[in-house]
Amino acid sequence: MEWRQNGQGDLHWRGTQTSQNIPTGVHRWKRPQYGWSKCNTDGSFINTEIASSAGWVIRDSDGIYKGSVHATGRRTQSALESELQAILIALQHCWSLGINQLILESDCQKAVNIINSKQLHFAFYNWTREIRA
Template structure:
């Protein structure tokens, strides 16, 4: 839009100068000329944006992958219907075969989305530690939360108390690897978080797979993946 405005102004000034200094070449339809010029600029900009988008992104198949031998994988997620709004979280612990080793659904009440995400991490770590897991891969689909867990957070940040609680678990005598994943690789945790909205307020430990997410865990074990455009 700025470029179009500039060109309109430039040509208007050029024609005015031509009138003043005698450079009066014949322009059959100046309005039509400006309209055509505008169309060309808009089209060129569209093509440029499309080319940049295609060049900077590639389609990849994304899905959940089992942890390494001897490791467990914890996937957690949080959701807030409004920010803040009604919120819930969920998580699942699985072994190298993709088998359900424990899970939870947490109906929080009302809070922000990042807070719900962090409550999911906290209770997921709690379950893994209680089950005496010694090697854990933790996956979350929030880049912000992954950054807090890896790099820490300022003491004055409103989420600092919960990040510190999570760090309290992470710093225990075990190995915890933290990764950000796309939502397609975190579908089971997302399903559990949505399932939590249907449950009473509070924490609900899940020793078996709830029926509402049974199909998701089957697809994960089968190696289902989903296309997604990702940055190069």
């Protein structure tokens, strides 16, 4: 999933269509355009009794590694909610570092669709509202 904010404050998300049953080939990391950074995120969910976790890697427009983080989030009810939480935590972290020209990528197509308003899911409204804010 990619997130980008243009000069007018619009949010743009882009994800990769994949299916669990069909191999899709090799997906290679692509550099963002000059002046932008890219953050690849992933969420982890075991069960509702264990706090979910999040991880992300940040690289600049030259592909140079700028850091990676692992964080423990709150307990979530599903893998999808863990992915949304990971996106939000990574986004907040990057902004706290002063990275405001940012592309976020995630492998969770359903999260991409919800954030892009292509799919409604009322249970995740608060997560998407925070991500968009």
